Amino acid sequence: MSQSFKKVHAITGMKDVLPETSAHWESLEEIVRQWLAAYGYRNMRAPVLEHTRLFTRGIGEVTDIVEKEMYSFTDALNDEHLTLCPEFTAGLVRATIEHNLLYDRPQRVYSMGPVFRHEKPQRGRYRQFHQIDVEALGFAGPDIDAELIIMLARLWKTLGLQHVRLELNSLGQPAERAAHREALVRHLEANIDVLDDEARRRMHTNPLRVLDTKNPAMQAMANAAPSLFDFLGDESRAHFDGVCQRLADAGISYTLNPRLVRGLDYYNSTVFEWVTDQLGAQGTVCGGGRYDGLIELLGGKGAPAVGFAIGMERLLDLWGQCQPQPPAPECQVYMIHQSDAAQRMCATLAEQLRDAGLSVIVHAGSSGFKSQFKRADSSGAQVAVIVGEDELRNGVVSIKWLRAELATEGAQQESVPVGRLVDALKQKV
């Protein structure tokens, strides 16, 4: 007896990428790989599951991610607390320490792929989303902070993006943050009436995060708060100036945003975001900064580091707006046939065409010429190759160019000997 099966849907906030749009993903990934190679970054891949304590320790207990966004569960088989990666940095740093990658030199690495956060789904905010994550591990100077920002500017230019602007801040060093923190807590205590519940809860555990609030009623209070920037000592200022000078050398403009604190605990010194007005409420395309304390915090030998993460869904959305993407063709050559024998001949010829580097679809099954031509057209192929009874008998194939600019003047269809097919197609495709 068959039981009725309740249809399964994708998990809320997790999106399928269908063939029509995955071509855009793949072209973006290709551009990104070339861009990263141009700066000497190498790919690194850590597992998508890690021990939960990596994130509670690395990202910080009192952060949005750890407090409410992680997909965590207990692996019942061995009673381990595990979490689907909500970001890449902690995992890459864990792997760097575990494999002792920094023992003789610094490392430029990147990862690209899905991360998971249990947030309220909306445009630009999903529960599985994708990041391009870039980390420069073991580098201390402002030169590398600037290099990362300059390379991002190059990516925007390559993609033809307009209206992405840079916001910059410095979070200084732990002692400077401590002095600022005291002043900030005093300010928050004095304004306790306007603080919402979350802010009241965080004002003693993570007061800096209170300033990151999106609550309109708290904006005036946040604007008037003591600025961490004013607490920076000479060394922190010099580092920050070093970054700014190099950005000026590269002709990159920025806004100093003293309210920019980033959502994770591990940042210090330079922090930055690239933001746009073109994406509605979720306008941050990329965020990053320095995290000189994280490697040691996670059990490694202390080493400075800096990195950033780009949200790929937001980047694709913006890219699509600036440079509308034509639909990607399924193949270059579509082969049409009339009989079983002709279909087998097409299959053999198709292998020869693929040897020559062409992408080919042989119409599957048997249907009338008319419907096969329709499929050929909608496949986006440049050319249809036709094998009918006549062609089979005479050892020729017919070629029909499907795009006007490739067709020879006046000729609808040309006939070529089977042995010349590869050459005839390679000339134009």
Ligand code: ATP
């Ligand atoms: P936000 O303030 O938007 O929540 P965040 O500070 O949590 O961002 P990061 O942890 O810095 O984000 O992640 C880097 C980038 O990943 C963001 O700048 C954004 O482009 C993208 N991103 C973050 N969360 C999501 C999400 N839920 N869905 C899609 N993209 C996201």
Ligand code: MG
């Ligand atoms: Mg967030």
